[in-house]
Amino acid sequence: MDLFHLLGGGARFDKNRFKGDITLFEGEKEANQKQSQKKNAAVVDPNVRSQLLDEIDFFKNTHTVVNQNNKKKEEKDNQDADSDSDSDEEKTETKKSKKNANTTIFNTVEEAKAFRKQHKIKVYGTDVPNPFRTFEDLASPAYDLNPILYKNLMTVKYKTPTPVQMQSIPIMLKGRDVMSCAPTGSGKTMAFLLPILQDLKKPEKKTSYRALIIAPTRELVQQIAREVKHLSEGTKLRVNVLTKATDADKSQTPESRQKFDILITTPLRLVYAIKEKEVDLSAVRHLVLDEADKLLDQGFLEQTDEIFAACSGSKIQKSLFSATFSSHVEELAKTVMNDPIRIVIGSKNAATDTIKQELLFTGTEAGKMIALRQLVQKGIKPPVLIFVQSIERAKELFHELVFDGINVEVIHSDRTKAQRDNIIDQFRVGKIWVLIATELMARGLDFKGVNLVINYDFPQTVASYIHRIGRTGRAGRQGEAVTYYTQEDLQYMKGVVNVMKESGCDVPEWMLNIKNLNHNQKQKMRQGIARDHIDSTSKFDRFSQKKKQDMIEASKKRKRVAAEKEKKEKKEKKAKKDEGDKKEA
Numbered sequence: 001m002d003l004f005h006l007l008g009g010g011a012r013f014d015k016n017r018f019k020g021d022i023t024l025f026e027g028e029k030e031a032n033q034k035q036s037q038k039k040n041a042a043v044v045d046p047n048v049r050s051q052l053l054d055e056i057d058f059f060k061n062t063h064t065v066v067n068q069n070n071k072k073k074e075e076k077d078n079q080d081a082d083s084d085s086d087s088d089e090e091k092t093e094t095k096k097s098k099k100n101a102n103t104t105i106f107n108t109v110e111e112a113k114a115f116r117k118q119h120k121i122k123v124y125g126t127d128v129p130n131p132f133r134t135f136e137d138l139a140s141p142a143y144d145l146n147p148i149l150y151k152n153l154m155t156v157k158y159k160t161p162t163p164v165q166m167q168s169i170p171i172m173l174k175g176r177d178v179m180s181c182a183p184t185g186s187g188k189t190m191a192f193l194l195p196i197l198q199d200l201k202k203p204e205k206k207t208s209y210r211a212l213i214i215a216p217t218r219e220l221v222q223q224i225a226r227e228v229k230h231l232s233e234g235t236k237l238r239v240n241v242l243t244k245a246t247d248a249d250k251s252q253t254p255e256s257r258q259k260f261d262i263l264i265t266t267p268l269r270l271v272y273a274i275k276e277k278e279v280d281l282s283a284v285r286h287l288v289l290d291e292a293d294k295l296l297d298q299g300f301l302e303q304t305d306e307i308f309a310a311c312s313g314s315k316i317q318k319s320l321f322s323a324t325f326s327s328h329v330e331e332l333a334k335t336v337m338n339d340p341i342r343i344v345i346g347s348k349n350a351a352t353d354t355i356k357q358e359l360l361f362t363g364t365e366a367g368k369m370i371a372l373r374q375l376v377q378k379g380i381k382p383p384v385l386i387f388v389q390s391i392e393r394a395k396e397l398f399h400e401l402v403f404d405g406i407n408v409e410v411i412h413s414d415r416t417k418a419q420r421d422n423i424i425d426q427f428r429v430g431k432i433w434v435l436i437a438t439e440l441m442a443r444g445l446d447f448k449g450v451n452l453v454i455n456y457d458f459p460q461t462v463a464s465y466i467h468r469i470g471r472t473g474r475a476g477r478q479g480e481a482v483t484y485y486t487q488e489d490l491q492y493m494k495g496v497v498n499v500m501k502e503s504g505c506d507v508p509e510w511m512l513n514i515k516n517l518n519h520n521q522k523q524k525m526r527q528g529i530a531r532d533h534i535d536s537t538s539k540f541d542r543f544s545q546k547k548k549q550d551m552i553e554a555s556k557k558r559k560r561v562a563a564e565k566e567k568k569e570k571k572e573k574k575a576k577k578d579e580g581d582k583k584e585a
C-alpha cells in the first residue's frame with residue numbers, strides 16, 4: 001500500500017477511471033474501503049517512506065528536505081487560480097500537486113555548489129542558475145512547471161532527474177543559451193524538451209514554428225518526436241516532423257505546415273524546405289541541435305549554417321546537446337551563441353560508466369569472424385548491436401551470419417525507409433536478436449535493452465566509439481562493449497584507450513604507451529582503413545566461384561555477339577531484297 005502511494009506521489013491518478021486496476025492490485029474490499037476513506041488522504045509514515053525510497057531510489061538522491069520558507073510561499077501561490085489548466089478537474093489536481101510538492105530549492109550558492117559536485121556537474125559561464133533536485137521542485141512556484149507537463153512527467157514514472165536534466169532545465173527556463181555535454185543515455189532529450197514545452201505553453205494560431213529541433217538522422221528525428229508527443233500530451237501543442245518520407249505527403253501545403261508549433265527535422269531536409277520556401281522560420285525562438293558536434297562538423301556545417309541564417313527572429317535561444325564535444329566545435333559553437341553556459345556532466349568526452357568495455361585482439365580481418373563465431377557459440381545475450389565501417393561490409397557480414405542460422409538483420413542507408421523503420425521496431429521489441437549497423441545507428445538511438453555492442457570494425461573517431469558503445473548501458477542499466485582490433489588498427493587505438501582509462505576500465509600498461517595520433521593519422525582513420533572483405537570461404541572455393549562466374553560471363557558474351565551478328569546479317573539481307581524489289585519496279 002505504501003509503495004503504491006509513494007510511487008504515485010504527486011501524480012494525478014484517476015482512481016474512479018482505474019478502479020478496476022486498483023481492485024486487481026488491492027482486492028475489491030480494500031479498494032472500496034479506500035474510496036470511502038478518500039477524504040482522509042493517505043499519510044505515509046516518514047520512516048516507511050525513507051525505507052522505501054532507499055529501495056526504489058535509482059540514483060540515491062531523492063530524499064527531500066522541506067524548506068519552510070518556500071512552503072509558505074507555495075501555499076500562498078496555491079490560492080491563485082491557474083489559468084493554464086483546461087478543466088476544473090485539472091485545476092483541483094494542480095493545487096493538490098503544488099501543495100504536495102516538497103521542494104528542495106537551494107538556499108545558498110554553496111549548497112548548490114556542493115550538490116553539483118556530488119552529481120559531477122561542472123558549469124562554465126556567468127550567472128549560472130542553480131540546479132534543481134527533484135521533479136517536485138519543478139512543480140513549486142520557483143519553477144512553476146505547467147501542471148499538464150508535470151502530470152506527463154509523473155506518468156513516465158521517472159523517479160529522479162538525471163544530472164544533465166537537473167542543470168540544463170533551469171538554465172533553459174531562464175532563457176539562456178546552453179551547451180550541454182553529458183554521457184550517452186543520460187536523458188538529454190527530456191532536458192531540452194521540457195523547458196521548450198514550458199515556454200511554448202499552448203498553440204499560437206497566428207505564428208509559425210516557434211521551436212526548431214535538428215538531429216542528424218531521420219531515425220533520431222522520429223524518436224525525438226515520439227518523446228515530444230508523450231511529454232506534451234494534453235497541451236495541444238502541434239509537432240511537425242519533416243523528413244524525406246513526409247516530403248511525398250502532398251496533403252501538407254506550405255500554409256498547413258505553418259500551423260505547427262514545433263518542427264523536428266534533419267538538416268538536409270530542412271535546407272531543402274528553406275530553399276523551396278516551404279517553411280517560415282522567422283518566429284523560431286528555440287533552436288536545438290541534438291548531437292550538436294555532428295551537426296557542426298564538416299559533413300553538416302554548411303547546412304547548419306543555412307539553418308541558423310534562416311532563423312531570422314530577433315531573440316533565439318540556442319541549445320546544443322551531445323555526449324561529445326571537441327574543443328574545436330566548442331569554439332565554433334561559441335561564435336553563434338549568446339553568452340552561453342557550458343555544462344559538462346562527469347568527464348568530458350568519456351563513455352558512460354555503466355558500460356563494461358573490452359578491447360579484443362583478432363590479429364587479422366579473418367580473425368574477427370572467428371572471434372565473433374566463438375562468441376556466438378559461447379552464447380550471447382540478445383539484443384546485440386554490431387557496428388561495421390561501411391555499407392558493403394554490413395552486407396558481407398550479414399551474409400556470413402545469416403548462413404550461420406543467427407536471427408540477424410542489417411540496417412544501413414541503402415535500405416528503404418520502410419525497411420529501416422520495420423527493422424528498428426523489430427529490434428526494439430526483441431524480434432531481431434542481432435543487428436548489424438553502420439554509423440547511421442551510432443548516435444542517439446535509444447534501445448533500452450541492448451546488452452552488448454560489438455565494434456567489429458574499429459571506430460573511425462573517438463566520438464564514434466563513445467556514441468556506438470553508448471547504445472548499451474542506457475538510463476543507468478548495465479551494458480557491455482567489445483571492440484575488435486587487428487594489427488592494422490594498433491596505431492590508431494590511443495584515443496579509445498584514453499576513453500577506457502578515463503571511464504575506469506583496466507587497460508594494460510603497453511596500451512597506455514601507444515603514441516597519440518597525429519593529424520595525418522586522424523585523417524586516415526576518419527576515411528576508414530582499407531580492409532579485406534568479410535568472407536570466410538576458403539581461397540580455393542573463392543577461386544572456383546570466380547572461375548565459374550567468369551565462364552558464365554564468357555558464355556553470355558558469346559551468345560550476345562552471335563545474336564548481334566545474326567541481327568546484322570538479317571538487316572543486310574533485307575536491305576538487298578528491298579533494293580532488288582525497287583529495281584524491278
Ligand SMILES: Nc1ncnc2c1ncn2[C@@H]1O[C@H](COP(=O)(O)OP(=O)(O)OP(=O)(O)O)[C@@H](O)[C@H]1O
Pocket residue numbers: 158159160161162165182183184185186187188189190322323443444445446448470474475
Ligand atoms: N530522469 C530520468 N530517469 C530515468 N530514465 C530517464 C530519465 N530521463 C530520461 N530517461 C530515459 O533514459 C533513456 C535515454 O534518454 P535519452 O535518449 O534522452 O539519452 P541521451 O542522453 O540523449 O543519449 P544519447 O547521447 O545516446 O543521445 C530514455 O529511454 C529515456 O526515456
